[in-house]
Amino acid sequence: MSTLQFTLQTDRLVLKPCETADAECMHELLEDGSVADVIPGLPHPYSLVEIRECIAKDIELDLNGETSHLGIFQKETNQLMGLLMLVRIVKDHHYAEVGYWLGSDYRGKGYMTEAVKAAFKHWFDQFDLNRIVAHHIDGNKASSNVMQKLGMAKEGEFVQHIWHQGQYRNAVWYGLLKKDFYAD
Amino acid sequence: MQTITEFETDRLVIRQFSEADAPKVFEMLSDEEIARNAGAPWPYEMKHATGWISMHDDLFKKGETLPYAIEVKDTEELIGCVSLNNMYTPNGPGDLGFWLGRNYWGNGYATEAAKCMIEIGFQTLGLNKVYTFCLSGNVGSEHVLKKCGLIREGVLRQQMPRGGKFIDMIYYGILREEWSQTI
Ligand SMILES: CC(C)(COP(=O)(O)OP(=O)(O)OC[C@H]1O[C@@H](n2cnc3c(N)ncnc32)[C@H](O)[C@@H]1OP(=O)(O)O)[C@@H](O)C(=O)NCCC(=O)NCCS
Ligand SMILES: CC(C)(COP(=O)(O)OP(=O)(O)OC[C@H]1O[C@@H](n2cnc3c(N)ncnc32)[C@H](O)[C@@H]1OP(=O)(O)O)[C@@H](O)C(=O)NCCC(=O)NCCS
Numbered sequence: 264m265s266t267l268q269f270t271l272q273t274d275r276l277v278l279k280p281c282e283t284a285d286a287e288c289m290h291e292l293l294e295d296g297s298v299a300d301v302i303p304g305l306p307h308p309y310s311l312v313e314i315r316e317c318i319a320k321d322i323e324l325d326l327n328g329e330t331s332h333l334g335i336f337q338k339e340t341n342q343l344m345g346l347l348m349l350v351r352i353v354k355d356h357h358y359a360e361v362g363y364w365l366g367s368d369y370r371g372k373g374y375m376t377e378a379v380k381a382a383f384k385h386w387f388d389q390f391d392l393n394r395i396v397a398h399h400i401d402g403n404k405a406s407s408n409v410m411q412k413l414g415m416a417k418e419g420e421f422v423q424h425i426w427h428q429g430q431y432r433n434a435v436w437y438g439l440l441k442k443d444f445y446a447d
Numbered sequence: 448m449q450t451i452t453e454f455e456t457d458r459l460v461i462r463q464f465s466e467a468d469a470p471k472v473f474e475m476l477s478d479e480e481i482a483r484n485a486g487a488p489w490p491y492e493m494k495h496a497t498g499w500i501s502m503h504d505d506l507f508k509k510g511e512t513l514p515y516a517i518e519v520k521d522t523e524e525l526i527g528c529v530s531l532n533n534m535y536t537p538n539g540p541g542d543l544g545f546w547l548g549r550n551y552w553g554n555g556y557a558t559e560a561a562k563c564m565i566e567i568g569f570q571t572l573g574l575n576k577v578y579t580f581c582l583s584g585n586v587g588s589e590h591v592l593k594k595c596g597l598i599r600e601g602v603l604r605q606q607m608p609r610g611g612k613f614i615d616m617i618y619y620g621i622l623r624e625e626w627s628q629t630i
Contacts, residue, residue, distance in 0.1 A: 304536075356608055393613055394605050419601015419618050423576055426538035431575060436618075438604050 271333070273381045276374060278347065280325060281334040286315040288343045292366030301403050302364060303427040321348075328352075331386060335365065335378050344369040347378055349386050349395075357393035359386070363409075370405065376412045383413065383444060393441050400425060401433035410437040414444060452507070456563045459556065460518040461529065463507065464500045468516060471525045472496040475548035483609070484585060485528070485546040510572075511535050517547070517560045526551040529560040531568050531577070540576035540620070541568045545591070557591045565595055566630075569623050578620035582607060592619045596629050 271278040281289070290311045293299070299307030306313065324330040331349040336342065345365035352359040361382075363375055386392060397415060399406040407417075415437040423431035454461040464472070473496040476482045482491045487499075499514075506512045514530040527547035534541050543564060545557050568574040580603065581588045597619035605613030 356606070357613075358606065396603070416604075418603055421578065421600050421618055421620060423622055424540055424578065424620070426536060426575075431538075436601055436603070440605055 271381050271385055272338070273377050275338055276378055276381075277336040277338050277341075278333040278378055278382060279336065280322065280332060281318050281343070281346070282322075283315050283318050285334060285343055286311055286318055289318070289346070290314050292343070292345065295367055297367050298364040300428070301400060301406070302362070303400065303425050303432075328390075331382075331389070333378075333382055335374065337369075344374065345378075347375075347382055349382070349390070352390055352392075354390070357391060359390060359392055359395055361386075361395055361397045375409050379409065379413055383439070387441050387444060394438060396436065396438045398434050398436045400427060401435060403435075407435060407437075413439065415439040416443075454515075454563055454567060455520070456559050458520055459559055459563070460520055461515045461560060461563050461567075462518060464503055464514065464516045464528075466497070466500060468525050469493065469496040469500055471548075472500070472528075475527065475546075478549055481546050481549065484582065484588070485544070513567075514544075515560075515564065517545075517556065519551075519556075526556060527560070529557075529564045531564060531572070531574075534572075534574075538575060540578050541572065541574045543568075543577050543579040543592075543597075545588075552587065557587070558594045561591055561595050565621065565626060569626050575623050576620055577626075578618060580606075580616040580618055582609070583615040583617055589617070589619075595621070596626060597621045598625075 293309050296307045299305045321330065321332045325332055329352060333347045334343050335345045335347055337344055347363045349359050349361055361379065363379060365375055383395065397410050418436045418438045421434040421436060424434040425432045452463040473491065473493045476485065476487050476491045479489055482489045488495050503514060511534045512532045514528055516525055517527045517529055518525050528545065530544040531541040532544055543561060545561050547557055565577050568577045579592065581592060598621060599617055600620050601618045603616045603618065606616040607614045
């Protein structure tokens with residue numbers, strides 16, 4: 264299977280598209296359910312077969328230029344730690360949404376801020392974006408901190424916009440304009 | 448999904464579109480400002496109107512997108528559209544939309560139709576929330592939303608390209624519990 268052959272490097276990380284061979288590792292990272300707890304729509308439990316299918320589907324979408332998925336690998340060990348994705352790319356509107364997660368062993372070390380910053384530099388250019396947004400459900404302090412560290416501005420908290428795990432939850436919305444990203 | 452297809456307000460009938468409405472829809476959406484704000488294709492052609500209306504039976508069966516025609520009771524004239532959209536996820540909110548032919552602006556019709564649609568959303572469809580995004584500067588639309596009790600919850604900056612610029616979109620919403628206190 265062909266994939267997009269490109270790699271981004273940061274001090275501690277390598278960002279590159281996943282392959283179906285990464286499914287087992289991803290399965291382990293997602294197994295404790297802590298990611299599905301904060302990302303509405305992410306299945307849990309999520310079987311190995313389903314994850315493999317999902318990776319294959321994402322590769323295809325990436326090849327079509329509809330999305331961009333990057334595995335987050337530890338440079339030293341080559342260990343897959345999480346995923347970073349650009350979705351809902353609306354070319355005419357120069358707009359897209361970002362999503363991300365790390366396995367619980369790899370959180371709290373500044374990895375995600377490092378990863379997203381590098382990916383933004385690449386994506387603003389590659390997809391000719393004017394604006395990238397991100398949203399999290401209320402209470403996800405770690406995610407809102409990442410957004411703030413990236414210079415994203417809170418644009419609203421949309422009350423009970425999301426039904427998740429049997430409850431109405433607020434969607435907290437952040438946006439980043441190209442001009443502000445490059446102003447720093 | 449329950450498919451009640453006709454409602455009444457003081458002056459209006461809110462009903463499903465039929466094939467016979469296509470020429471009037473085409474006429475009303477042959478106005479760039481209205482077509483663009485309604486999210487319709489531009490330039491708008493007759494085939495867009497017939498194609499759109501031909502999808503409605505399926506849309507109503509699926510229940511995710513419900514476009515209703517607005518008709519004036521007295522004259523039986525079709526004057527526009529009011530809709531609830533994007534109801535894709537279980538227990539998710541409904542996205543309110545509306546537009547009127549230019550000749551019918553300024554009579555309170557949009558407010559009357561939108562109030563009815565909101566009631567349909569909460570009472571008939573059992574929604575928990577009705578929301579919409581309104582282009583910054585669309586004064587008429589913001590007035591309608593406020594008169595219907597929707598509250599401004601945020602601003603998506605530079606969300607929509609329009610006339611060579613990126614325009615903000617304002618999020619308005621109302622919860623079922625807020626709405627039930629207004630009736
Ligand atoms: C959200 C997530 C990606 C953050 O990744 P991370 O690499 O741990 O984030 P960073 O280490 O770059 O932390 C960024 C900031 O948030 C803070 N932070 C991290 N975890 C936190 C927590 N649980 N509570 C409060 N603050 C936290 C960090 O201290 C850091 O701030 P600082 O530099 O001022 O100390 C990670 O926690 C995760 O994958 N969570 C589960 C999935 C998820 O929430 N995805 C996002 C859905 S919108
Ligand atoms: C927005 C639209 C539906 C308003 O329809 P309408 O029937 O004229 O609205 P109403 O008569 O119910 O007006 C409600 C209030 O807004 C005011 N208003 C309406 N248009 C206005 C305008 N352009 N400027 C200032 N005030 C306006 C009315 O005076 C009224 O206030 P009042 O009751 O205090 O007098 C109509 O202009 C339209 O179809 N526009 C194009 C499509 C569109 O923008 N749809 C909304 C997408 S979010």
